[in-house]
Amino acid sequence: MKTSLRLLLAMSLPALAVGLRAAPAAELWADQCASCHGEDGKAQTKQGKKLKIRDYSSAAVQAELKDDEMLKAILEGVTENGKERMKGYKDEMSNEEAKSLVAFIRSLKA
Numbered sequence: 001m002k003t004s005l006r007l008l009l010a011m012s013l014p015a016l017a018v019g020l021r022a023a024p025a026a027e028l029w030a031d032q033c034a035s036c037h038g039e040d041g042k043a044q045t046k047q048g049k050k051l052k053i054r055d056y057s058s059a060a061v062q063a064e065l066k067d068d069e070m071l072k073a074i075l076e077g078v079t080e081n082g083k084e085r086m087k088g089y090k091d092e093m094s095n096e097e098a099k100s101l102v103a104f105i106r107s108l109k110a
């Protein structure tokens with residue numbers, strides 16, 4: 001009961017903002033990405049602040065982001081000076097799911 005309610009909330013809150021089509025990506029985002037990037041992509045989470053993650057709802061940041069680089073980051077991870085900043089998700093999700101997350105991130109633009 002608790003779990004299903006949580007799942008329902010996780011699915012419906014972002015879905016309300018971006019339309020029902022994005023529900024599966026929204027679910028992935030809520031489950032696997034929001035702890036760092038925040039539900040809204042603003043990264044105003046403990047981890048997001050600690051890791052100084054950019055605000056993906058910002059138009060300026062959206063302009064910096066490139067779809068192919070985002071896809072690569074999601075699948076392969078992000079490293080900076082040899083240090084892992086974000087792990088890659090290629091063992092946990094399909095190419096299609098990763099692509100749907102790229103589209104989802106685009107939908108976070110304010």
Ligand code: HEC
Pocket residue numbers: 028029032033034035036037047051052053054055065066069070071073074078085086087089101105
């Ligand atoms: C442990 C925290 C953490 C988690 C969990 C996490 N990320 Fe990240 N992510 C980061 C950090 C740190 C960066 C690099 C800093 C930045 O982009 O501002 C980053 C960068 C990115 C980028 C930008 C890549 C580029 O082109 O510059 C994308 C896209 C991204 N993450 C998507 C995701 C998705 C999708 C998920 C869930 C499947 C996810 N992240 C989960 C920490 C995380």
